[in-house]
Amino acid sequence: MSTSPILDSVTPRTQPYHHGNLRPVLVDTAVQLARLTGPDGVVLREVARRAGVSHNAAYRHFEDRAALLQEVSDRAMADLEQAMRERIDTVAIEDPVTRASERLRETGRAYVDFAIREPGLFAVAFTTSAGPRDHNSATWTGPYGVLNAVLDELVDAGALTPERRVGADVACWATVHGYAELHVHGPLQEMPAALRDEILESVLDVVHRGLMGS
Amino acid sequence: MSTSPILDSVTPRTQPYHHGNLRPVLVDTAVQLARLTGPDGVVLREVARRAGVSHNAAYRHFEDRAALLQEVSDRAMADLEQAMRERIDTVAIEDPVTRASERLRETGRAYVDFAIREPGLFAVAFTTSAGPRDHNSATWTGPYGVLNAVLDELVDAGALTPERRVGADVACWATVHGYAELHVHGPLQEMPAALRDEILESVLDVVHRGLMGS
DNA sequence: AGCTGATGTGGACACTGACAACATCACGCT
DNA sequence: AGCGTGATGTTGTCAGTGTCCACATCAGCT
Incomplete structure (x- = not known):
């Protein structure tokens, strides 16, 4: 089915579609950010970025940015x-x-x-x-x-x-x-x-x- | 030159182009907002809105959002x-x-x-x-x-x-x-x-x- | 084999701070 | 009187953010 073996070997997701362990990783990343920059530094999109996951992924594990912050707290x-x-x-x-x-x-x-x-x-x-x-x-x-x-x-x-x-x-x-x-x-x-x-x-x-x- | 007298009588600026007293008004408005919502509530655009002036007008009087906040402080x-x-x-x-x-x-x-x-x-x-x-x-x-x-x-x-x-x-x-x-x-x-x-x-x-x- | 619910993605929207180009106008100089 | 010039205000734009929605993927059960 592959139109090009090159694309197939280069493009394929290096990470599985489902992270599998995302929630604790998000919290860890958020803690790391909080240590560096305080509450305002805990930016949802940045946390997702560092976790190697798309923005919005966090919403499957936290109601809110506030909820994630509460976890860090x-x-x-x-x-x-x-x-x-x-x-x-x-x-x-x-x-x-x-x-x-x-x-x-x-x-x-x-x-x-x-x-x-x-x-x-x-x-x-x-x-x-x-x-x-x-x-x-x-x-x-x-x-x-x-x-x-x-x-x-x-x-x-x-x-x-x-x-x-x-x-x-x-x-x-x-x-x-x-x-x-x-x-x-x-x-x-x-x-x-x-x-x-x-x-x-x-x-x-x-x-x-x-x-x-x- | 007026294409329409109606537009001319309806459209004219009710307020002069230059506010004339903007800086203190901005500070007062910012203080008012700060009382209601704390530091995060002091939003530059909202301050401008309440002062009846366009966003960005504040930049003629304050370097920064931080500068305005300092004044409030x-x-x-x-x-x-x-x-x-x-x-x-x-x-x-x-x-x-x-x-x-x-x-x-x-x-x-x-x-x-x-x-x-x-x-x-x-x-x-x-x-x-x-x-x-x-x-x-x-x-x-x-x-x-x-x-x-x-x-x-x-x-x-x-x-x-x-x-x-x-x-x-x-x-x-x-x-x-x-x-x-x-x-x-x-x-x-x-x-x-x-x-x-x-x-x-x-x-x-x-x-x-x-x-x-x- | 196929369905379903959980999990992750992409795209949108409204909002923000900041910058740049332009508009208006009071004032001083010629 | 006319002009221009700098201060002040506006419009347009950009990147970044939180949040919602529709869709994609996939593990596990029937």
Whole structure:
């Protein structure tokens, strides 16, 4: 049936018509783009291009561009959580009080470091936020769950009173989140890294004293 | 020369060819759009449409879409600053220490309130941030300048030691900024207003204790 | 063998930011 | 008085994007 063997050997699809594994590849590609350029860089057609597939192919796996972005956001949140867990586990201190305190500090440092190291992912993580599913701290997972667990350790160690435990999660979260935002996308972008780290320590001091007294 | 008097009486431009006052009108329109839809809503063609002018007219007054957005950002920053100043001036307390403390709290409340009340402007204000021109707190104006002034009042009143004054600005800023972000664009959007205000007070308590001891 | 549903393609449409060529007009110079 | 010149506004165009629709391909079941 071939009119020309040349066309037949050159033209035939080097890739099968059906990719077979497209969805995860699309997500990976989108994550890669998000790391480079943030939320606005996650362009449906560019993702398809890099996946070696036609534009529109993504619509078989995602409702929307927003749906794909949400997937990237979930991945970013998971990455952030893991970064926090890893850093927390590096604390090797016996005394329960100082141990819990230091673990809280590492939580904050990990949060800010992640934002600095992965600005694109950090941005995507908080652009399409479905928010905490419920207001019950116990069942919550993700970065917020990690923070809550560490704060509970402080209460168990007797370093944080139950009264001050109320709202402490939001206070900690807001502080490191704001610090990260101001440095990553905000007006403090140009601050040298050394100074940034130094001031972060003093900010963590403020939170520590505010929660547990001097 | 008119082929038809009807066309001549119907067609003539109701508006003069040159707008005469376009630039400020464009900025106003852009601000209006930003309030409704945030940074992404500031669409050059839509701004021109609402100003009753053709697309591209804006290019005679702004280099870029980014340039127009920067103008909106400046306006938003000025609005935020004014909101803070107004709220600060409502504090009517004699005792210098409690007066300065309360003025600091009002600074934070005003910041968060503005973000809640004008989410679009708040977002634009921090999207295109040129950042503090210099790291010298004295010459700085805008919201950051207001904060620094209030913190200096606390030092003058003897409530805040000079050592703890270092980095206090960033600590305060980060806390309220993070609190605002989490509530305006972030995972805490769905929190009821009453609870939001209540927790903000406890967060401000943490900052107060952290800076000035219990 | 043939059907069917899932998956991928090609083509369109409306929208956007940006550029280039042209139109209009206020103002100053001769 | 006339002219021209630069600022301002317009029209036309291009590439790029998200999304919809019709069609192509193909694996697996009947």
